[in-house]
Amino acid sequence: MKSAPTLSAAFLHPAGQSLPEPLLALRKQRGTALVDMPLPTRKTENWKYSSKYLKLTDEIAISLPADRKSGSSLAVPGYKVVFLNGVMMPEASEYPDLSGITIERFSDLDDDTATTLAERMDSTLDNNAVQMARLNSARFEDGLLIRLAADAVLEQPLFIVHEVTADASGSAYPRIFVEAGRNSQITLVEEYISSGSESVMVNTVTELALADGANVTSIRLNTEGENVQHIGATGVRQQRSSRFESHCVGFGGPLRRHDLQVRLEGEGAECKLNGVVVTQGKQHYDNHTTIEHVAAHCNSEETYRNIAADQSHAVFNGRIHIHQDAQKSNADMNNKNLLLSNGAEIDTKPELEIYADDVKCAHGATIGQLDEVSLFYLVSRGIGRREANVLLTMAFINELVEQIPVAQVRETAQARLNQFFDQTFEGA
Amino acid sequence: MLSIKNLHASVEGKEILKGINLEIKAGEVHAIMGPNGSGKSTLSQVLAGNEAFEVTEGEVTLNGENLLELETEERAREGIFLAFQYPVEIPGVSNLQFLRTAVNAMRQHKGEGEMNAAEFMKLAKDVSKQVDLDPAFLKRGVNEGFSGGEKKRNEVMQALLLQPKLAILDETDSGLDIDALQVVSNGVNALRAEDRAILMVTHYQRLLNHIVPDYVHVLAGGRIVKSGGRELALELEERGYGWLGIKDEEAANSAN
Numbered sequence: 258m259k260s261a262p263t264l265s266a267a268f269l270h271p272a273g274q275s276l277p278e279p280l281l282a283l284r285k286q287r288g289t290a291l292v293d294m295p296l297p298t299r300k301t302e303n304w305k306y307s308s309k310y311l312k313l314t315d316e317i318a319i320s321l322p323a324d325r326k327s328g329s330s331l332a333v334p335g336y337k338v339v340f341l342n343g344v345m346m347p348e349a350s351e352y353p354d355l356s357g358i359t360i361e362r363f364s365d366l367d368d369d370t371a372t373t374l375a376e377r378m379d380s381t382l383d384n385n386a387v388q389m390a391r392l393n394s395a396r397f398e399d400g401l402l403i404r405l406a407a408d409a410v411l412e413q414p415l416f417i418v419h420e421v422t423a424d425a426s427g428s429a430y431p432r433i434f435v436e437a438g439r440n441s442q443i444t445l446v447e448e449y450i451s452s453g454s455e456s457v458m459v460n461t462v463t464e465l466a467l468a469d470g471a472n473v474t475s476i477r478l479n480t481e482g483e484n485v486q487h488i489g490a491t492g493v494r495q496q497r498s499s500r501f502e503s504h505c506v507g508f509g510g511p512l513r514r515h516d517l518q519v520r521l522e523g524e525g526a527e528c529k530l531n532g533v534v535v536t537q538g539k540q541h542y543d544n545h546t547t548i549e550h551v552a553a554h555c556n557s558e559e560t561y562r563n564i565a566a567d568q569s570h571a572v573f574n575g576r577i578h579i580h581q582d583a584q585k586s587n588a589d590m591n592n593k594n595l596l597l598s599n600g601a602e603i604d605t606k607p608e609l610e611i612y613a614d615d616v617k618c619a620h621g622a623t624i625g626q627l628d629e630v631s632l633f634y635l636v637s638r639g640i641g642r643r644e645a646n647v648l649l650t651m652a653f654i655n656e657l658v659e660q661i662p663v664a665q666v667r668e669t670a671q672a673r674l675n676q677f678f679d680q681t682f683e684g685a
Numbered sequence: 686m687l688s689i690k691n692l693h694a695s696v697e698g699k700e701i702l703k704g705i706n707l708e709i710k711a712g713e714v715h716a717i718m719g720p721n722g723s724g725k726s727t728l729s730q731v732l733a734g735n736e737a738f739e740v741t742e743g744e745v746t747l748n749g750e751n752l753l754e755l756e757t758e759e760r761a762r763e764g765i766f767l768a769f770q771y772p773v774e775i776p777g778v779s780n781l782q783f784l785r786t787a788v789n790a791m792r793q794h795k796g797e798g799e800m801n802a803a804e805f806m807k808l809a810k811d812v813s814k815q816v817d818l819d820p821a822f823l824k825r826g827v828n829e830g831f832s833g834g835e836k837k838r839n840e841v842m843q844a845l846l847l848q849p850k851l852a853i854l855d856e857t858d859s860g861l862d863i864d865a866l867q868v869v870s871n872g873v874n875a876l877r878a879e880d881r882a883i884l885m886v887t888h889y890q891r892l893l894n895h896i897v898p899d900y901v902h903v904l905a906g907g908r909i910v911k912s913g914g915r916e917l918a919l920e921l922e923e924r925g926y927g928w929l930g931i932k933d934e935e936a937a938n939s940a941n
């Protein structure tokens with residue numbers, strides 16, 4: 258029998274050493290733990306649809322250089338932080354010096370802060386379930402720490418632009434930790450983009466810790482190129498009466514994987530997770546979400562929509578785990594899927610584990626195609642086929658796109674959707 | 686305007702229309718009556734270009750042009766309008782967006798500029814009043830949660846907006862109470878024009894009291910078995926379909 262594949266040793270050599278000692282120590286320790294890490298295979302339950310798309314070659318193991326100025330011409334109004342090839346670039350970033358809001362790169366942290374951060378990193382994710390995040394913990398370089406003091410409110414969204422320049426093969430490991438104090442409030446937009454055409458991987462981890470009453474909105478937009486494997490993880494821990502809202506809009510690639518894990522640990526916490534995924538060609542996109550209802554009286558609401566065209570493949574796996582003490586939990590999960598061609602494939606799987614008896618838990622999943630009768634109705638009014646297809650496809654996701662609370666993201670997403678429509682409905 | 690010659694059509698291999706012949710001139714109003722299942726909706730859908738139905742024989746021309754060669758949307762742009770017997774609900778597409786897209790597609794076809802949102806809103810509000818629909822409905826999904834009567838009024842509203850050359854109304858009167866029937870009839874009568882023809886498919890002669898047709902045809906078993914003036918509708922009302930030799934079970938069907 259062939260032995261299970263393990264992570265190549267080429268991945269075990271972090272480059273940059275310009276981090277505070279506690280973070281270097283953490284990274285080293287995580288690196289040691291990675292030796293002989295088995296790679297996900299077809300038999301690994303949470304990677305069964307995606308393992309074949311994972312291409313961890315030795316060329317990809319090399320950290321992409323972050324010594325160039327960002328090629329990003331992204332016109333972002335207001336506050337932004339730029340990551341180039343996984344490294345935060347203060348010179349390309351613009352953010353406010355507001356009382357109560359501290360935005361720092363890891364290399365600028367004092368030892369105390371770095372020690373605390375090192376203790377908390379990885380604490381929001383179940384590392385057994387999110388294997389690939391461990392690679393990030395062993396490889397991250399200059400990351401971003403955002404701290405909001407109690408009652409601090411950032412009025413404008415903070416854009417975090419993650420750009421990779423794929424002029425050569427390699428990988429990037431952006432890392433973010435957000436500490437949202439009591440009753441603080443922030444909206445983060447993480448936008449993943451790429452330039453260049455060599456084969457690269459982005460392995461990214463964002464962790465958010467919400468104290469009592471904190472209100473955090475996280476928006477994530479993936480529009481990287483066809484040469485970019487994206488493996489991302491977002492871990493969220495929520496204390497009493499905090500609110501977390503997530504909007505993920507993703508366009509496919511050779512591999513797109515996002516693990517989103519939310520732990521509702523304090524009573525009255527609530528989360529709302531929205532997701533839209535669009536794939537075409539031979540693209541692959543895999544969303545795995547987990548909501549842990551740990552405390553009582555928490556609400557979760559999850560709505561994901563996949564649209565798959567051509568021979569593409571999308572996966573949604575939504576797990577809700579209601580712990581024994583999580584009485585009066587309210588969980589609602591909904592996943593709808595639209596196949597735009599006979600060659601496309603979508604796999605959806607709700608996983609419910611409920612150990613409390615007094616809970617409300619609803620889930621539903623559907624897979625369908627555009628309705629021929631609706632299409633006929635529209636074209637019978639003189640509306641062109643392409644337009645009719647677009648109207649019906651947008652009808653499928655409108656509600657989610659409209660809920661994205663930042664206009665710029667809605668516009669970027671819409672522009673990218675229009676491209677998708679042009680390519681998908683061109684013959685129509 | 687519309688000329689149908691020996692039209693045969695089938696669905697899922699079953700022949701439904703078995704040789705329809707019909708000539709409709711500009712300015713005329715024709716009524717097609719007939720028992721349930723006789724092929725009235727099939728004829729309407731075939732004219733509008735529903736590909737679920739296969740035309741196996743015959744020809745249809747609109748102002749001399751071969752209609753059967755045109756795609757559904759091209760037929761619409763050439764002036765064919767079908768008010769559906771069962772209008773489709775499309776959640777997620779607002780009525781406003783739907784109607785504006787349709788009107789602009791027609792305008793573009795005629796080489797006219799697009800209407801902007803404000804201009805269109807004004808027009809849509811005016812027309813919705815004409816069919817007694819609360820303009821608030823414009824914001825809702827297409828036909829979403831509409832009552833049967835609201836759906837029918839929405840169909841008539843679309844005809845008024847799109848100003849077709851040939852309006853085919855498939856049982857636009859069914860399921861309406863007297864007031865709604867009056868509203869719908871007023872809408873249809875507003876459509877009557879020298880350069881426009883109307884083909885009304887109906888079950889009941891009561892509609893024909895409001896919209897007086899020039900010709901009445903009886904469709905049975907996929908064929909037009911009798912044609913006449915409006916008095917034919919009254920005769921059908923009195924005597925049923927039996928005297929025309931239409932099979933009893935079909936006539937029985939027509940009663941429910």
Ligand SMILES: Nc1ncnc2c1ncn2[C@@H]1O[C@H](COP(=O)(O)OP(=O)(O)O)[C@@H](O)[C@H]1O
Pocket residue numbers: 696697701719720721722723724725726727728737
């Ligand atoms: N999509 C379809 N598939 C199968 N049979 C159909 C379909 N549409 C109509 N039919 C059949 O064609 C016949 C005529 O139907 P229709 O045109 O709807 O009649 P009408 O409108 O006069 O009541 C009926 O026997 C009906 O069952």
Ligand SMILES: [Mg+2]
Pocket residue numbers: 725726727770856
């Ligand atoms: Mg019918």
